[in-house]
Amino acid sequence: MRFIHTADLHLAKPFGRFDADTQAALRMARLDALRRLGDAARTSNAEFILIAGDTFDAEAPPSKVVRRALDVMGEFPDLQWVLLPGNHDSLAAVDLWERMERDKPENVVLALTPDVIELGDQVAILPAPPAVRNPGVDLTDWMTDASTDERFRFGLAHGGILDFGSEEGTVAVIRPDRAELSNLDYLALGDWHGQKSITSRTWYSGSPEADSFKGHAEAGALLVEIAAPGDVPQVTPVPIGQFEWRLLALEFFAGADPVEQLTEALPASDRDKTLVRFDASGRLGLLEQSQLRDTCKQIADDFHYFEAIFDRLGIEQAVDDLDLIATGGALRAAADSLFEATDLQGRTAEDVQIAKIALTHLFHISQQEPSQ
């Protein structure tokens, strides 16, 4: 028995922090992920696809998005798509599920009640659809007593695992030993956007298309293979995502070449499909900072999105740097006093940040106005 386990597609997610082109590309990528899932299932001879919640990002997504999603799933009539509501598209989204029920193609199965869904002769899906965004109770409880005869017992749930947490910090209530406790062959979980194995039978598939800089593993789905009921499933990650969201948290120290450090950390290929958030920390001299900023400006367009944050990057006191502003006189005195103001001792973090900006700016302008 083979099937694809995925979740958290978050179709129609707006990505409002980004520019319009990026927003459109990221949204389109999520819809494409559905098709890629179908392709992956076909390629791996999977019989069905379990989507463990949050197919949609909102309770009332635009009907066009719903229509497109159903169309894509309809393009794979040989596959059965089992959709479970998640916390973003819980049963509270009554209109959404009503519309889905009305418009869905035959190969789409909606798991809207905690009742056993039989797929063919061998498979029993035990869904735990959340009635509201944060149900606060373990909806998988019922699976223990559910009768499925000799079929495979595949649990399908969305939410946080006790002692592990949830993607958005909501109450985590699902027992980590639910699969074992309820005699499930596999528990397909959604909510956590990165792939994660809780037990050999309990997995978070993660989102097939990454959507944040949270540093999850490569976005994709899981191919689950199991020979017979009771066997331990074999779970294989299947890459699906188009875009890579890379958080580069680099710590710099004076003396090291920050540009080289950054360059090495950045991907060499597929930059147009990479979104980067570069968070610099540590301490660098003014010249090195200036070089680093210039480099960031130069390479930003290589990437689909590039964001550099220097808030946590301190200024390393380097006489040479200040000499580049001026070796003496009033300009140097101003630079010295500004440098003093970058010391956190007795100052607020914001005041220090302002002083850092001022000093950096002075350095920048002074380089444009070299001394005679």
Next chain:
Amino acid sequence: MKLRQLELTNVRRFGGQKAQLGPFGDGLTTITAENEAGKSTFFDALHALFFVPHGSSSQEVKSLQPYSGGAASVAAVVEIDGTEFRVEKSFLVQKSAKIIDCSSGQVIKQQGDAEAWIEENINKVNKGPAGLLWVRQGATHVDPEGKDKDASNVAARRDLMSSVRGQIDAVTGGRRMDKIVEQCRKELDALATKGLKAKAGSPWKAIEDKVDELLGRKERLEADVKVLSQALAVKRQAKSRLQALHDPQKQEARVHQLASAEEAYQKAQQHDRSVTDADKALQLIVAEKNQLIRQIKDITDTQERRQKLVDEITLKEAQTSDLRAVQRKSDSALADAKAVIAQKEAERRDLVQSLSAARAAEKSLQKWERLRVLADLTLQLSVPQKKLWDADVILERTEITQTDLDHLVDLERRISIAHEQRRAQFAKFSVEPSKSGTAECDGFALEHKKETLIDRPLTLKLSGFGAINLSPAVGAGAGIEDPDALEAEHAAALQTFGVPSVQDARNAFNAGQGAANDKTVALAEIRGLAPDGVEALDEEWQALCKELGHSQDDPLPDSASPQPEDLSAEQIEAQIIGLDDDLEDLRSNIQALQTAVTQAANDVAEATGVLNHLLVEKKFLAKPQGEDAALVSLQTSRDDEAAKEEKAAQTLADLKLNAPDLNVARSTHERLISADKADRDEVNKLERELARVDGAIETQSEGAVEEKLAEVSDQLEKAVERAKRYELQAKALNMLIAHLDEARKDAQETYFEPIRNELRPLLAQLHAGADFELDPDKMLVGKIIRNGVEDDINVLSGGAYEQIAILTRLAFAKLFAKQGRQVPLILDDALVHTDDERISTMFDMLSHAAKDQQIIVLSCRTRAFSDLGGTRAFIETKAI
């Protein structure tokens, strides 16, 4: 560095010539020559030598070339750290540069190396372009817009600004600093207001506006999402409820329940009607039975009453008889009491009459007594009245007052005095004529031996002798009153008062005084006897006489005493009071008696009335015929109805015992109908509600409000971050500008303080007690303060202005010298406006300064500067 000599070859007016200027001493060197002698040419060339590369073809270099053209060469001998070097440059043609060590005569640097040597040893060392301080005529100020605005660029570079600009810049940041500050201000101005708020048109303001706009959008979208969320919740609940309402099992049960309830209700209603009918039948039987009981009771009651009436009538007749006896007794007692009262009242009337008579008698006696008193008073009054009348007679006669009397006595005294004085002052004579002889004086015969005063001219005729004229001595009698006039006055006064003499007048006066006293005493006595006046007494007298019928002429009768047997008014009054008390008691008793009489009459009337009523009733209740038979018949019928009642009551009780609860059946029936209707109403309502929320959900869903809200929230978060970054940027720029300004201010303070210290004593020699402020931008005195009055340097006279400008440079030069950087001070026709007195002072100061400072003074004022002293340098020329 010190300048020792200058040499020009083929330069300007020295075309085809070699011109030398020098030597320049360690201290003061003066060069005096008329205008156009070529002084300035030397120093223009010197400037080119130091600052213009030998390969240059600039206008400055070209200006050195004479009209005839050719290479213009400039050389200067300078002493640096005790060693003399010759610096040579040839411009335009055969361009070259050389540095020659004067001690060895060897060329130590050429061309580019020579330029570098100049830069290193002259310009750079001195941190100024010229390494010297140069003040030219009309170029004493450094402000380009000031008095030297027409000066050429070359001249400008020679001025102090150029000389020390590099050094100032090194300290204060100079133009680089200015540019940086300007850029910061420009950036800040483009971004923020002075209060560091986002400026209109700035990107910061744009992003703040965007934040506001996004906040508004977010708020609206949140409202839309809320609407959507509520609509979804409503739909969810409505669908759930509809599902429950449409449950077939529930609906079938409801139909069955409703039918059962209706049937039960109808049965209960039917039974209820049977109970009502049975109850009504029972009520009719009971009513019939009660009617019979009432009729039986009426008959038996009449019979009993009839028997009782006989006894009551007998008793009432006896009571009536007793009451009448009591009535008669009361009437009698009342009549007796009334008689006693009538008797007492008659006695009282007699006593009242007696009292009146007694009071009249007492009043008459009192009047007679008063009449007698008045008569006595009249008698007593006659004495003082007589006195009064006598006194009035005397007073009427006497007119002499104390003044009059005093006047008469005074006249007597004056007459006597006048006579005595005349006798004393006038001569007198007397005659004793013979018997035949006569003597006459003024026609009157003189008495024998009688003295005659000669108080006027007199003619004495003596018989036989003739006449003798006598006159009083001159002045005699002066101041003496005329006794005759006084006597005439005296006599007239006596006549006026009607008295013959003064003594009589005195007597008359004394009599008047006595009468006045008597009158006063008499009047007091009269007032004592008749306080209201004698007339009042007379009137009272006459009135009493009239009242008592007494004639005034008749004597008054003696006073009469009352008879002992007569009762006094007081005694009579006591008797009347006693009678009144008795009457009051009697009247009180009679009131009680009258009440008793009334009560007795009433009792009799009442008893009689009752008795009459009883008699009438007895007559009315006379036993009719067949009464007993009728009573028996009625009692039989009553017993029949009682049996019927018992049976009907049993029937009713049986029905009630088996009756279903109609109210419960009705309530159940109504409740089920109501519930069924409520379900149908709710279904209708829910369907309408669903239709409504479906519209709302579709609207919000198609509007993608949730996605938009998430999108706007993200955008808002980013916009807020960006706005914050702009804010930090503005604050950083503000901070940067503040630090730059502060640092520059501190640097300027630090740099100029030594210059101030140098300049202060120099300026004091020209303007004692004056203070000044340095303009850091112009590096000159900007303001001068004299006697507390502050003046801008520009308002000073041309002379004072150039003096201060020179002193400022001198201060700079002294400061440089102290720092080990000797620089020459060149004054090129710098003191053209200064008067002779001041120029002398300036010469003294320059001479003093020149002890440790090379100063080169060029002037066309040969005579005036001949007193300056120092080394004299000359321009010497020779053909090439």
